[in-house]
Amino acid sequence: MDIRAGVVETATSPWGQTVPIHIAFYLIWVAAIGGLAFLMVHAIYVQFIAKKQAHVESASPELAAKVPEKVARHSLAARLFHWIMALAMFALLITAFLPKVGYQFPWVTYHWIAGLVLTASIIFHIIHASFWMDFWSIWPDKIDIEDAKRRWLRATGKAAPAPRKFAKYPMENKMYHLTIVLAGLAVILTGVFMMKRVRTPFFTRNPYLFGDMTWGLMYVLHGLAGVGLIALIMVHIYFALRPEKFVITKSMVFGTIPREHYLEHHDPERWAATK
Numbered sequence: 001m002d003i004r005a006g007v008v009e010t011a012t013s014p015w016g017q018t019v020p021i022h023i024a025f026y027l028i029w030v031a032a033i034g035g036l037a038f039l040m041v042h043a044i045y046v047q048f049i050a051k052k053q054a055h056v057e058s059a060s061p062e063l064a065a066k067v068p069e070k071v072a073r074h075s076l077a078a079r080l081f082h083w084i085m086a087l088a089m090f091a092l093l094i095t096a097f098l099p100k101v102g103y104q105f106p107w108v109t110y111h112w113i114a115g116l117v118l119t120a121s122i123i124f125h126i127i128h129a130s131f132w133m134d135f136w137s138i139w140p141d142k143i144d145i146e147d148a149k150r151r152w153l154r155a156t157g158k159a160a161p162a163p164r165k166f167a168k169y170p171m172e173n174k175m176y177h178l179t180i181v182l183a184g185l186a187v188i189l190t191g192v193f194m195m196k197r198v199r200t201p202f203f204t205r206n207p208y209l210f211g212d213m214t215w216g217l218m219y220v221l222h223g224l225a226g227v228g229l230i231a232l233i234m235v236h237i238y239f240a241l242r243p244e245k246f247v248i249t250k251s252m253v254f255g256t257i258p259r260e261h262y263l264e265h266h267d268p269e270r271w272a273a274t275k
């Protein structure tokens with residue numbers, strides 16, 4: 001049995017070879033329903049099952065006095081990047097998937113234009129993060145991994161020391177970032193090559209740049225990462241709107257978090273507060 005059947009659509013090349021052409025587009029619904037199921041289960045879990053977090057010991061008054069009333073979390077450049085990337089992402093999802101679910105319009109040009117905006121914003125972000133931001137702050141470190149183990153042990157009823165407070169980013173945010181990096185780089189790298197297949201003002205169209213199999217696999221990877229992004233973005237927006245996380249969402253608009261939030265969730269040794 002061909003295990004690809006169902007997830008990938010194939011065609012027969014002029015040489016009689018069966019080649020993939022793209023994903024089967026019902027995967028759009030798998031991703032959307034999967035994303036919806038995740039957020040429903042999470043909301044029910046938080047509301048009815050999860051134990052209320054034990055009160056975390058508050059910081060000493062001397063330490064609290066040193067923390068500014070509003071702690072800087074995202075610079076203006078970082079916020080502008082985030083919202084430009086988000087707009088490009090929405091435009092890409094809408095132009096890619098509306099035609100596939102029955103709403104037809106000439107989407108390809110809008111799609112690659114949004115693709116170039118996303119690509120440019122990501123290139124900016126990589127340079128900005130490498131030279132102006134704390135590059136390592138978004139990748140899991142030893143303490144995060146140790147604390148994830150502690151949380152797991154405690155959640156499954158075993159004894160373990162209490163996990164520590166976070167540095168700038170909680171482990172979940174770091175894992176989300178890693179996943180979106182992988183999906184984002186996959187659509188960007190494949191999308192840039194796929195521009196050779198369509199008419200653009202930049203270069204002559206050349207659908208023979210790769211063989212049918214390579215093109216097919218490229219379209220499949222583009223599609224798989226693309227539908228993955230539907231679920232990832234749904235989950236991202238859900239968390240951004242949750243009441244206990246809304247303070248973080250506001251920091252993506254105004255740039256800062258309140259002192260109380262910083263002291264409750266962050267370890268000043270791991271992330272120093274600045275104005």
Ligand code: HEM
Nearest residue numbers: 022092093096112115116187188191192194195197219226
């Ligand atoms: C959220 C990100 C993205 C999603 C969800 C997405 C999704 C899709 C989908 C579903 C298709 C149709 C593929 C098919 O028919 O098999 C497609 C085609 C295409 N995408 Fe994307 N894409 C994304 C990002 C990008 C980027 C960043 C670029 C360019 C830099 C790009 C350029 C293209 C091009 C040129 C096509 C080919 C159109 C064709 O051959 O008819 N995409 N995309």
